[in-house]
Amino acid sequence: MIKRRLEKELNHLLAEFPAIALLGPRQVGKTTLAKELGNKEDKAVLYLDLENDEDIARLQNAAFIFEQYTDSCIVLDEVQRQPDIFRQLRPAIDKNRQPGRFILTGSASPALVKGVSESLAGRVAFVELSPINLLEALESGIGQEQHWFRGGFPNALTSKTDHAFSRWAEHFIRAYIERDLALLFGFNLSEKLIRNFWYMLASNNGGIWMAESYARALGVSGVTIKRYLDFLEGAFMIRQLSAWYVNVKKRVVKAPKVYIRDSGLLHELNRIRNSHELPLHLIVGSSWEGYVIEQIYQLKPRHMDMYYYRTHNGAECDLVLVNGIKPLAAIEIKYATTPSLSKGFYNVLDDLQVTRAFIITPGEKHYSLDEKTIVSGLQFFLENILGEL
The missing domain is CATH 3.40.50.300 (P-loop containing nucleotide triphosphate hydrolases)
Structure with missing residues (x-):
């Protein structure tokens, strides 16, 4: 175990x-x-x-x-x-x-x-108690690639094959749609609405929340779709990442981003059947982004909060780590071996007056990109950097 x-x-x-x-x-x-x-x-x-x-x-x-x-x-x-x-x-x-x-x-x-x-x-x-995180998986001899693809649910992570994982995830999702959410909250929920909503969220993983767009697509009111979002969050299935706008003078986006918390469930919802298909899929970037955010959330110090930052002019940062009202670090999450940064990211550093920035990649390399920015693999960041911020 x-x-x-x-x-x-x-x-x-x-x-x-x-x-x-x-x-x-x-x-x-x-x-x-x-x-x-x-x-x-x-x-x-x-x-x-x-x-x-x-x-x-x-x-x-x-x-x-x-x-x-x-x-x-x-x-x-x-x-x-x-x-x-x-x-x-x-x-x-x-x-x-x-x-x-x-x-x-x-x-x-x-x-x-x-x-x-x-x-x-x-x-x-x-x-x-969240699903098994990356460091727990590594301590048990399970690599990052397998953990990212299958997620952290014990039965999914330790399945003998990717096909066995996929079967488990399919039945897990079906049980939540057909039975569990209604039982958890004592409401008579629409199975069809839950199913379609969950698939829409998965295809737009990490997207900025727009209640009216989802409501129109599903034929319900904004109030109803927000209630279903709250139920999925209350069942620990999705995460809403709030926008950072404290002490910011520019016009910024304030709606949260929404992520499927477990990467394995995200991949099953997007019909990705094995780890070889993932790098070729359209959601690979948003999948890596959500995966990194979930691992940081589980392992961050208690004093630290997490936000994203985006201005109406296009300056954006995937993750801002904050202590109280003080931003500690800005993080870009890149599915790339040789990542680069846009001018907008450097504008974020100026806006937030942050002196430490990181790019987190799937690789193991660790090096300085410039005087403020370090490129790091996820494992190195979790083990050696996160606790020191």
């Missing part, structure tokens, strides 16, 4: 908080990790699956269960299926605040689940 870097942080949180909530998309390994964490506690483990009718019946009187197992670590799997459980957790935790009592897993953002209104501030630590 691939070792997850998040495990160390989770062990610390279990020693400090009465409960931790492990959030992330389905099939990312939350249940496996939660059971492992529970077994490492010096307590018995009670595992309850809130998608299992028998376990749901046992939790009809959740307060009684919590009272009977005060000395156990209780794992509650897929808590978004029973949002009322959050309300019942609050008094149980307040009555007995010993650390490591509960491990919750969920496949949907709590903010979008109907009924989750009780404040658990100070009682529960919310942590996102």
Whole structure:
């Protein structure tokens, strides 16, 4: 099994908080990790699956269960299926605040689940478990090319062949379209609309969000399409990268960019069946861009936020790393062996008053392009540069 870097942080949180909530998309390994964490506690483990009718019946009187197992670590799997459980957790935790009592897993953002209104501030630590990142894959002997093509879902990444990966991804996407999104959020969602919307997003990966354009193409209102976008983001399927416009005097684009978070799902949605087809496909550039952004997001320091920057005059930067309101670095993401920069990128450096710039490429070379700009492979950037910014 691939070792997850998040495990160390989770062990610390279990020693400090009465409960931790492990959030992330389905099939990312939350249940496996939660059971492992529970077994490492010096307590018995009670595992309850809130998608299992028998376990749901046992939790009809959740307060009684919590009272009977005060000395156990209780794992509650897929808590978004029973949002009322959050309300019942609050008094149980307040009555007995010993650390490591509960491990919750969920496949949907709590903010979008109907009924989750009780404040658990100070009682529960919310942590996102994303798909396996590049450094975790490399530590397990899986190369960057395979990780980029297949993405970070464990079953997809470790498939014996690209064909096996493609079959897994196809069924995963179908399950989300036909069943999972509606179950996660408790809404009656249109399968046809979800399918068409997801394919449109995949073909325009990294595009600037234009709600009305999508709405017209799909025959729905702007409000409806924004709700579906929020559901996909709340299910950890897409990422909205906000535009940076703080302390900027020029006219800039303010709408977010939208990316399919997992590169493997992006490739399946675009019908790319094996890694040899990817370099020849029209989306290869946007795929590499989204892949790099996702890896940086997972491994960046907590104080760092991520944006893109684009003016109406065409000056653009794929990624701006920011601490508070201070831009730290500007990053261009290039699928090229000998990358070059446009005049517009240097205008960005002047606009943002940034002194450090990077071009991230698929290769392994690391060298200075000019006095401000370094060309770097992704692995080198993640291991040696990102944490020092």
